Amino acid sequence: MLRYTTLLAIATISISIHAQTVYRISNATITEKDQVQKGMDVSAMIKGAEGSDRVVIFAGQDVTLESRVKVSTQNVKRSSVKSSAVNAIFEIDLRVDGKKDNRRVEKIYYMDQERRSHFKEKFVFKEGNKVRVITVEFDGTLE
Numbered sequence: 276m277l278r279y280t281t282l283l284a285i286a287t288i289s290i291s292i293h294a295q296t297v298y299r300i301s302n303a304t305i306t307e308k309d310q311v312q313k314g315m316d317v318s319a320m321i322k323g324a325e326g327s328d329r330v331v332i333f334a335g336q337d338v339t340l341e342s343r344v345k346v347s348t349q350n351v352k353r354s355s356v357k358s359s360a361v362n363a364i365f366e367i368d369l370r371v372d373g374k375k376d377n378r379r380v381e382k383i384y385y386m387d388q389e390r391r392s393h394f395k396e397k398f399v400f401k402e403g404n405k406v407r408v409i410t411v412e413f414d415g416t417l418e
Contacts, residue, residue: 296321296417298344298363303332303413305340312338314413319344332413339370340411359386363417369398371407376400390417 298321303314314333319342321328327345334340343366361384368377376398384390392415400407 296324296326296346298328298346299416299418300330300332300342301414301416303340304411305333305338306410306412307407314340321346324348337372338409339368341368342366342413343368344415346417360384361390361417363390365394365415367394367396367411369409369411371398371400371409372402374400374402384417391415 298319299316300314300319301316303316305312305314312333312335315331317330317332319328319330321344325347327343329341329343332340332342345364345366347362347364349360349362363382363384365380365382366377367380368375378396378398380394380396382392393412394415395410395412398409398411400409
């Protein structure tokens with residue numbers, strides 16, 4: 276019995292050490308006027324329950340889209356709702372013709388709430404009288 280319990284404890288510890296949080300990005304599109312470019316479906320792998328990772332969603336000749344996700348949990352003694360919350364901070368970076376612009380979006384998922392979000396951000400790049408308006412959209416799922 277002791278041998279079985281020890282083996283079970285070692286297996287549980289080894290699985291929890293290798294556990295990962297995965298953030299999946301899908302359905303990425305980059306829209307400029309009537310041109311729509313599709314991005315890749317990618318996954319950000321975070322070792323354990325908390326941490327961060329950066330992924331490239333789209334890489335073209337003059338446009339590059341990447342995102343960084345940072346996941347953290349909360350520990351609030353007075354509220355079980357807040358204590359079960361998962362905080363995800365997204366940094367969306369868009370490079371166009373060597374210029375960079377970024378957005379920061381924070382999402383908080385409570386208790387058993389579905390951990391899925393849709394992002395839609397508009398970027399404006401100006402150079403003299405030339406203005407480029409680019410809209411970035413993608414879906415994200417935290418697993």
